[in-house]
Amino acid sequence: MNGFIEPIVGRYVHVEIEGETNRIYFEENGSGIPLVCLHTAGSDARQWRHLLLDDEFTRHFRVIAFDMPWHGKSNPPDSQYGSEYRLTTAGYTATIRAFCNALGLDRPVVMGCSIGGRIVLNLAIEHAREFRALIGLEAADFQQPWYDTAWLNRPDVHGGEVCAALVSGLIAPNGPEVARHETLWGYKQGGPGIFKGDLYFYRVDGDLRGRTGNIDVNACPLYLLTGEYDFSCTPEDTLRTAAGIPGAKATVMERLGHFPMSENPEQFRRHIAPVLQDILDKQRL
């Protein structure tokens, strides 16, 4: 065999979530502290492939990225075909905890982007002691809507095209062209109504204003990093959220937008490396 085989390994784990078995696809690489990565709304875990292949990070972290049910290679639960998908705060939280339990992870670090960043805040509010550290990318307790999600799922508008076109503006200009295309490709491949269903959590059910002040970073360190070109979750949204959480560390990432790990992996690496090092250093104390 002459082809290069990446060290990423993909498998399925059966996870019981809210009373039903879900067959969840995940990819992993590395060993050490478990680092569970959550993809953005309407996409899947392929967004993390560059982090999964990072030689330095995977020396110290077991990097794991899974497709949420209804996304990527994780099908909808058997009983849910034909029903309207709507992600909720409770369901999302239960999914992450059940996945971590199914893999037997010992106090993992969880890093989520966008909706994944929002739910990380909820993990910090409700389940901080289960996690070693939490990292929210493009995360805030709330942000102002900027379009009507009804456009995302209707028969007279191509769902893949409109989802990708809407989020294309959230990518910072002048980044790597192929990475931009790949990021948008994930949106073009989403199932009908899935992006919209994820945004139910983001827009309606997952408003955390007034709740993040209870986060105790001594129980679990919290890092928030947001791209300067993200006009959906703006740096101001993140800084406002961080200001209300004593001890939370906030960073604005230059020349990045809403998809730092996939739109410009090299630039993202510059910002996430010190965070992962900080987590490692805390383990060694």
Added chain:
Amino acid sequence: MQSERMGRDDPPVPFSSDTVIAAFKTIPDLLVRDEALAARGRWLDVDCLLGPSTQPFHVAIRSGKIVDMAPAPVLMRSWRFAYRATPAALAAYWHEMPPAGWHDLLALTKRGQATLEGDLHPFMTHLQYFKDLLALPRRSSGGVS
């Protein structure tokens, strides 16, 4: 720092309204030279109102190609949707490295520097086409500032 003194909606790049209007007028020729973009609009037929808020243009698009563009107002000419942005916003949008928050058509509507009105169906079915169409002056000249 200068950015700390600037207000949120202060023009982020220097510009003149005349230069912005002149740059907008180049879009039909730029589209002729971008066959791939025109091909992405091959299912699109629409009459719309686009351009600087101080001088918008009636734009007639047939099969993705601009077949007519006339400065508004045109007596009793109708349009299905309108996207109008301040000259400052278009100057920033066309900058070689657009400033954050001024780099996308919908970032501009969110910050109140552009308005989107009318029947949005043709705009939404061809959203990336319109984003790229209205960005053509950026690619051609590196901006107008």
